[in-house]
Amino acid sequence: MSSGPAAAPRRPLVNQTSVVALALLGTILGQRWIQPLTDNESLRAWCTMFVALVVQATPFLLGGVLLSAVISRFLSERLLRRVLPRNPTLAVPVAGIAGFGLPGCECAAVPVSEGLMRRGVAPAAALTFLLAAPAVNPAVIVSTAVAFPNDHLMVVARVVASLTTAIAVGWWCVARGDALGMARRPDAHRHGGGLVAVALHDFLHAGGFLVVGAMAAAAVNTFVPRAWVDSLAGQALLGVLALALFAFVAALCSESDAFVAASLTAFSDTAKLTFLVVGPAMDIKLAAMESGQFGYRFARQFVPVVLVVAVASAALVGRVLL
């Protein structure tokens, strides 16, 4: 708890908080002089996109860390045991199906899966949930159906391929076991933090990586000409790989990416499906957040595996269904 200045012996005049506060005040008061210095069209477009990505994600991230804090505090392990099979191999598909129930975007799913692990859910099952939830939740299904009004098979294919990806990666995690090298952060509860303190700590942690991802995604969306992507539409294999890469670097919300996919008319349906399956499972923003949450060693294995499995599963499902 705080105590008055009198109780703090020899408080230094200059401390971190006052320096930051002064710097912020300087920016706000100095905007009249700073603004003309930034009069550059492409820089301003980058700024608009960057702020847009962060602003759009923040409510979902806050919802995610609050839900995560509630899960790790209140969800009883007995209830979890009853729902999730104790055997991780069986728990993985159940966790994938559970993804239908969380109508949030990928930014919310990262802290929630961390909360599930804290509560004793097998990492493989929690990661399956992390991959499935942003791809197969009701909001995504509805927006995909709206974006592809004459092509209901696309909705089915998206759900099937995303679920396949999530479950296959989950089983890969079971097989890898401890070799995954997942860095678990010390549980904030042990430091005597309350529910709000835990949520705030998670928010700062994930938020920083979210900003890093948003910076990169805004740069891609501003500076990479879409014509480069379109120029590969003609080739079957290259088209699939081009849209997989595009989904990774553009880092769009899973609730809106179907509209962008529908506008890529020059590409084959399988390539569009790949775009829809890769995006929610793995992108630049998620890779940054996951290496922050679970450690760089883990992310170095997890990110490429998810990408390869997602592309393969989309290509396979696309071949059969579309």
Next chain:
Amino acid sequence: MTSPTQGLVVAALAALLVRISLTGEYLRFVQPWMRWPLLATGALLALMALRPMLAREDARSRVPRSSWLILLPLVIVFSVAPPPLGAYIAERRAEQVTTPPPAPARIPVAEGGRPLVLSLEEFTWGVAQSDDVMGLKDQVVRLEGFVSSDKAGDWYVTALVLFCCAADVAVVRVRATGAEAPPRDQWVRVEGVWDAGSGTSASVPPTLEVTRVAEIDAPRNPYS
């Protein structure tokens, strides 16, 4: 990062969200329905930041260095004041192959001698219909959008369609002929007649033979 600084970082983000949702600036970044979620998120974050801000300066809990970057959006909004996306992005994204816009919920149909008021999406949808259900042939239409141009020197009445946030906008544009180009990024209201046959395939925008151009103020919501 000390605990009070952590509180300050979160409070700065909260202040940004509250500010942009109250001033209407949020419309440059996200969809209109996001206003109340942003306001609620801002208020909640501010409440959560209160206690660490009042903690002692030597109270610490470890957060990664990247958490400092949470200050960046606030700094950018105040120092750069990012404007709504406009001609720059429209011109860069114009060459992408696009799908025809979806059918409007209610199809506007021309009647009488008055100009038919349409959105750019409705107009580009209408000209692509082979049976001309809107009756656009020889009909005076009124459109609104901002001005963009292309390498050939033509100018366009342009709109950006926002799906989720400003990073995913798509371009809808109509080529204007018969009138001098207004300044780039200027919002205009134009009246004119469709150059019948243009814009029937999605890869080429339709052409409007413009009879009147009026410069107007930018709308509150810069996207459609």
